[in-house]
Amino acid sequence: xxxxxxxxxxxxxxxxxxxxxxxxxxxxxxxxxxxxxxxxxxxxxxxxxxxxxxxxxxxxxxxxxxxxxxxxxxxxxxxxxx
Numbered sequence: 146x147x148x149x150x151x152x153x154x155x156x157x158x159x160x161x162x163x164x165x166x167x168x169x170x171x172x173x174x175x176x177x178x179x180x181x182x183x184x185x186x187x188x189x190x191x192x193x194x195x196x197x198x199x200x201x202x203x204x205x206x207x208x209x210x211x212x213x214x215x216x217x218x219x220x221x222x223x224x225x226x227x
Contacts, residue, residue, distance in 0.1 A: 159225045161218075164202040171195045 146165045148158060155162070171182045173192050182190050203211065211218060 157226060159222050161222065162204070162207055166200045166202065167197055168200060169195060169197050 147153065148162045149164055171184065171187050171190070171193050172179045173182060173190060173194065174180075182193060187193055187195075
């Protein structure tokens, strides 16, 4: 999701901007340790576990603002965007 794009309506997010990238990772547990498995080896890997992770890319000022007041911002956004 690219909230920096010109087609994104800033009003929907109360001004919040970021770019979210989802990635899927695969791993196995080996001797109590997680070991990542390359995609090309997924089919032949016994006990493979998979997870989808979201990576958020933020500009510095938005990151600083979010870091300082994240909980309050979430509450505000949930009310403002209903």
